[in-house]
Amino acid sequence: MTDSLPPRTVVLEPDSEFRFEVDFKNNASIKLIKGTAEIFGTELAEGNEYSFCGRKAAVYTWHGCTLEIQGSFLVEYTANETPMVSYLNAHLAIQDLRIKAKQANDMGPRILVVGPHDVGKTSLCKILASYGYRQGEKPLYVSLDTAEGAITMPGAVTATTINHLLDVEEGFGSSATTAAIGSVAVPLAYYYGYESPADNVKYYKLVTEKLASTIQRRLAADDESRISGSIIDTFGLVDHVGYEVTQHLVDVFAVNVIIVLGHERLYSDLTRIYNDRQDISVVKLHKSGGVVERDRAFRTQTQKAKIHEYFYGTSNYELAPYSMLLNFSDLHVWRVGETVAPTSAMPMGMDPQQAESELVKVTNLDMCLHSILAILDAEDTETEEQLLDSNVLGFIYISDVNENTRKMTVLSPAPGRLPRNHVLMGAFKWLET
Numbered sequence: 001m002t003d004s005l006p007p008r009t010v011v012l013e014p015d016s017e018f019r020f021e022v023d024f025k026n027n028a029s030i031k032l033i034k035g036t037a038e039i040f041g042t043e044l045a046e047g048n049e050y051s052f053c054g055r056k057a058a059v060y061t062w063h064g065c066t067l068e069i070q071g072s073f074l075v076e077y078t079a080n081e082t083p084m085v086s087y088l089n090a091h092l093a094i095q096d097l098r099i100k101a102k103q104a105n106d107m108g109p110r111i112l113v114v115g116p117h118d119v120g121k122t123s124l125c126k127i128l129a130s131y132g133y134r135q136g137e138k139p140l141y142v143s144l145d146t147a148e149g150a151i152t153m154p155g156a157v158t159a160t161t162i163n164h165l166l167d168v169e170e171g172f173g174s175s176a177t178t179a180a181i182g183s184v185a186v187p188l189a190y191y192y193g194y195e196s197p198a199d200n201v202k203y204y205k206l207v208t209e210k211l212a213s214t215i216q217r218r219l220a221a222d223d224e225s226r227i228s229g230s231i232i233d234t235f236g237l238v239d240h241v242g243y244e245v246t247q248h249l250v251d252v253f254a255v256n257v258i259i260v261l262g263h264e265r266l267y268s269d270l271t272r273i274y275n276d277r278q279d280i281s282v283v284k285l286h287k288s289g290g291v292v293e294r295d296r297a298f299r300t301q302t303q304k305a306k307i308h309e310y311f312y313g314t315s316n317y318e319l320a321p322y323s324m325l326l327n328f329s330d331l332h333v334w335r336v337g338e339t340v341a342p343t344s345a346m347p348m349g350m351d352p353q354q355a356e357s358e359l360v361k362v363t364n365l366d367m368c369l370h371s372i373l374a375i376l377d378a379e380d381t382e383t384e385e386q387l388l389d390s391n392v393l394g395f396i397y398i399s400d401v402n403e404n405t406r407k408m409t410v411l412s413p414a415p416g417r418l419p420r421n422h423v424l425m426g427a428f429k430w431l432e433t
């Protein structure tokens with residue numbers, strides 16, 4: 001508990017940061033008493049108490065500050081060696097590209113942030129998005145890290161316009177903060193349904209291509225966002241699948257700046273690959289010494305926390321989901337790519353590559369128990385091809401399946417009938433506790 005321990009004071013010198021970790025079982029709080037400070041680019045308000053649970057982060061100060069901290073921190077220390085000056089310089093260079101785009105009435109920068117797992121890609125994206133917003137820009141944040149599900153759900157690829165200050169406690173936020181802020185554009189999402197692009201490379205490429213083309217259409221009609229450009233956060237794959245998918249992303253998102261974080265070889269390989277593309281710059285930035293490796297258990301807990309947050313909100317913005325009983329016939333459940341099926345188990349004549357992105361109707365609804373399903377924005381009359389093209393309206397959770405009554409219990413963030421009947425199932429299961 002936060003209040004059972006006495007508060008302590010931390011004084012930070014200019015250009016230094018307070019790094020901390022709070023596990024999922026505890027709460028800890030941080031208050032800015034004097035000076036200025038920010039968490040991944042978002043400024044802290046003086047006197048406001050920010051509370052954290054299951055978080056690893058840093059409070060950085062450009063000019064020095066005093067913090068009051070309270071509660072159980074798993075790790076806490078101050079560091080005066082940070083890469084923040086180089087991150088700020090990267091932002092200034094990006095801002096320059098925006099100014100040039102404005103003058104030429106052209107597209108703003110499309111920045112792809114790549115590197116292995118746990119090098120600070122998402123944190124850098126937050127910093128760049130926040131600095132952009134603080135300069136009056138409305139950049140698009142694109143999250144392609146399906147293990148994390150930064151904005152909506154693990155398994156989804158999403159894009160959202162940063163037209164509000166990022167939340168200090170939540171980062172890019174969640175459906176709860178979105179609901180609370182009210183004005184924030186609902187993120188555009190497509191459902192991939194697996195954790196890693198390597199689980200179904202063909203489908204991952206398809207889903208990201210769809211997201212990219214929808215973004216392009218939307219940006220064509222929105223001058224402000226088009227000039228602010230996009231910041232694209234990626235997975236942590238640096239093997240041959242990672243290279244293949246990265247090059248695909250550069251093509252479909254028409255990327256013109258690639259930022260490589262914390263991986264010399266990837267930087268050198270990408271520099272070579274794009275050597276004769278004058279329109280693409282490859283830059284490298286150093287990983288912060290504060291970035292923490294998240295083990296499998298922490299990742300799984302973060303995913304669970306994200307799913308829980310989608311339905312129940314956060315301690316600041318609680319949501320009350322609705323439980324409802326549906327007939328089996330009310331839902332059409334689909335899966336994409338039976339990648340686990342051996343070639344011998346496929347319909348005659350179907351090649352495995354094709355099967356990876358084929359829609360398969362789920363007839364045994366027992367399979368859906370404890371699954372997260374994405375509601376597709378598709379009419380009943382649509383063809384399988386059109387279903388594959390559909391973006392996601394929201395998610396439901398199947399808490400019970402009764403074969404005898406042919407009914408299932410569904411948890412939904414909204415009351416009443418589901419907006420659509422076609423739902424897509426991925427590999428994510430969740431046991432509501």
Ligand code: ADP
Nearest residue numbers: 056057058117118119120121122123290291292
């Ligand atoms: P990636 O996107 O490359 O996997 P993240 O940006 O998510 O990496 O960072 C990994 C973890 O380290 C996250 O929990 C993040 O909040 C934390 N982190 C990042 N930078 C710092 C820092 N300077 N001090 C403390 N923790 C940090």
